[in-house]
Amino acid sequence: MPETASLVTDPLVEFRNVHFGYGERAILSDVSLSVPRGKVTALMGASGGGKTTVLRLIGGQQMAQGGEVLFDGKNVGAMDMKALYAARRRMGMLFQFGALFTDMSVFENVAFPLREHTDLSEELIRDIVLMKLNAVGLRGARDLMPSEISGGMARRVALARAIALDPELIMYDEPFAGLDPISLGTAAQLIRQLNDSMGLTTIIVSHDLEETFRLADHVIILGAGTIAAQGTPDEVRNSSDPLVHQFVNALPTGPVPFHYPGPAVADDFGPVGGVSGGRS
Numbered sequence: 001m002p003e004t005a006s007l008v009t010d011p012l013v014e015f016r017n018v019h020f021g022y023g024e025r026a027i028l029s030d031v032s033l034s035v036p037r038g039k040v041t042a043l044m045g046a047s048g049g050g051k052t053t054v055l056r057l058i059g060g061q062q063m064a065q066g067g068e069v070l071f072d073g074k075n076v077g078a079m080d081m082k083a084l085y086a087a088r089r090r091m092g093m094l095f096q097f098g099a100l101f102t103d104m105s106v107f108e109n110v111a112f113p114l115r116e117h118t119d120l121s122e123e124l125i126r127d128i129v130l131m132k133l134n135a136v137g138l139r140g141a142r143d144l145m146p147s148e149i150s151g152g153m154a155r156r157v158a159l160a161r162a163i164a165l166d167p168e169l170i171m172y173d174e175p176f177a178g179l180d181p182i183s184l185g186t187a188a189q190l191i192r193q194l195n196d197s198m199g200l201t202t203i204i205v206s207h208d209l210e211e212t213f214r215l216a217d218h219v220i221i222l223g224a225g226t227i228a229a230q231g232t233p234d235e236v237r238n239s240s241d242p243l244v245h246q247f248v249n250a251l252p253t254g255p256v257p258f259h260y261p262g263p264a265v266a267d268d269f270g271p272v273g274g275v276s277g278g279r280s
């Protein structure tokens, strides 16, 4: 595998030669990666490269068609429903960072997973909710409704909800998308703080190169269905892989194609009669 200078011992998540596709279309081919415990790992790569798919494989929402996805040493693909639910309880996932229940207060949004998954007393739930809201700086906003808070605040409430059950792993899909520079800096700082203070392992899928390279301990670049590089931000930045070079330097030309795979130009725009899939 290319560019694996930094060795990861005892990873919390590991992919071993994973293959995955939707129908005929291969998305991941022979992907092997390691997510170190207690660290912030950034998963980056061109759009449509399969980053969200990697998160879905870890959470068991999709199953690998070849190879193994290991969470804490156990093969997610071989788990029965009970084991899978138990594993998922150890993961916090923020697939849509701001997706709150609009008819519930901030407090009730954060209390929701505790009410769903535990038999804790109201008093304990109150303490935990306020503690989690305090961790994201929103203890004072507990009685507000989602419509009364800003988008950046909504993301922090969603984050408080994701950590309500004290997960070991937290996965963020595009946490910085659409944030102004100040909110983005706050979000990045919060992700780092929560990772370190709660002893979490964090995976973050992000397109924001600068902020993500600053934040992450470990970077994995996914390209052309496989791992183009993984290691510390510096190791990845200095990678000789052409795809990684294109990516970290944000170059418009290089191995990452502009076009989604499809018929050849000549087939689509050729002489009348040579068109496939168009109107005759």
Ligand SMILES: Nc1ncnc2c1ncn2[C@@H]1O[C@H](COP(=O)(O)OP(=O)(O)OP(=O)(O)O)[C@@H](O)[C@H]1O
Binding pocket: 022, 027, 045, 046, 047, 048, 049, 050, 051, 052, 053, 054
């Ligand atoms: N349910 C699905 N059925 C069929 N194809 C899908 C499905 N979900 C995703 N895909 C395709 O799989 C590929 C990888 O998707 P994925 O969302 O994992 O990429 P990504 O790297 O997260 O992209 P982005 O950075 O744009 O969010 C995409 O080309 C997408 O069109």
